[in-house]
Amino acid sequence: MATGLENFWYAVEHSQTLQTEPISLRLLNQRYVLFRDKSGTAHALIDSCAHRGASLGKGWVEGNCIRCPYHGWSYNSEGRCVRIPADAEGTTIPAKAQVGVLPTQERNGFIWIFPGESNQADPNLIPPFPEFDQPGWRTVQGEYRWDANFSRVVEAGLDTSHAPFVHRPFFPNRDDASVHPLEITTTDFSVSTHQQVKPPKRLGLLKYIIKKDRKHSSSTLTCYLPCINRIAIDFNWRGYQYIYFASNIPVSETETLTKWIGIRNFLPQAWADKNSIKNTVETYEEDKAIVETQPRTPSWVTQGADLLLASDQLILAYRKALAKICQQQESC
Missing domain, CATH: 3.90.380.10 (Naphthalene 1,2-dioxygenase Alpha Subunit; Chain A, domain 1)
Structure with a gap:
């Protein structure tokens, strides 16, 4: 992809479509996954398990975490792995057991993600759609x-x-x-x-x-x-x-x-x-x-x-x- 496109907000999915199952998507030739935690808040992560690169989008949501379908690794909304089923209880989880997190907003009927530098992800830059969800429309x-x-x-x-x-x-x-x-x-x-x-x-x-x-x-x-x-x-x-x-x-x-x-x-x-x-x-x-x-x-x-x-x-x-x-x- 042409460079310079990363630091924008992208509407990547309809809000109504993201329910209890995670959704994989591609943006700028990169793979991401969307999921909702138990409170209904939408999150976006890099769609590649830190273990062996499997798609998290093929997994499932459990509480506030998304589980990898390959070996069950569990990632929270901050991208940190909080459980590795194959390890004995009490085993320290490696610091590198994490995946990238994207700034995420839900607005105007869409899930928006920001694939660039997170310090530039100003929600005020999300394009306006003032008529959406208003009476009479x-x-x-x-x-x-x-x-x-x-x-x-x-x-x-x-x-x-x-x-x-x-x-x-x-x-x-x-x-x-x-x-x-x-x-x-x-x-x-x-x-x-x-x-x-x-x-x-x-x-x-x-x-x-x-x-x-x-x-x-x-x-x-x-x-x-x-x-x-x-x-x-x-x-x-x-x-x-x-x-x-x-x-x-x-x-x-x-x-x-x-x-x-x-x-x-x-x-x-x-x-x-x-x-x-x-x-x-x-x-x-x-x-x-x-x-x-x-x-x-x-x-x-x-x-x-x-x-x-x-x-x-x-x-x-x-x-x-x-x-x-x-x-x-x-x-x-």
Whole structure:
């Protein structure tokens, strides 16, 4: 993996998914394990037993500890081995019988871990999602995989000009695909823009509750570095909004796992969830078919391979921001 990516918070699992069993995962080509202690608090460790390297994720949780499935070594939430069944009672446990611990937070429907230097793991740097779990919003979630570098996936969510060509059922207006000049907002950890767009044609259940002859909808596209997409759509009708919040997890340089949450403040009934999920998955499949044809290398280190235009301003801002922060961390 490209260096410089370690010192970020990564949303690696949905909170609802982590229950009584441990979960193994890969991030930046490294293996980690999540588990909850008896109080329900989430923890993350390096997923490799200090004994002989077996995956702790194949083991089980016992009280506040996770047990290795190979020889039953028991590790507490601080990564220290506290029991070795093969040793006689009273035998001193070696100081090296421990595994690495990652800073862990549970917020906004996700488990977040920080694989870099723990003294830089400021929880205030976790991307905000203020609408999550608030009254009046209905939540759905899911995941999908890409044979692509995570940066290419993120850029699909920042692309302001591809919709009429990739998502034709929603935006069948190829003859009117021009992009108005964008105002880009850049911070140390994010890039964003707001734009007005013609209302989509494919509305699904929305066609029954939204005025069809609206002049426009609007969307705010944001990336929280390095891999969080937030797409906030305002349908310009009665305050109806849909927000897509996705963690595009860099499993390896050529694999990405997206864990996403979608929330809406209309049609709050459970029976409408199926349509909401269907629309999101179909959009993913349309993007996947194209994104996986792109180079499987990190986009921000591409030198001269892409010809970026004015309509690509947000993507260019993302690449510059990510390249800058990676270079800064590499030089530390």
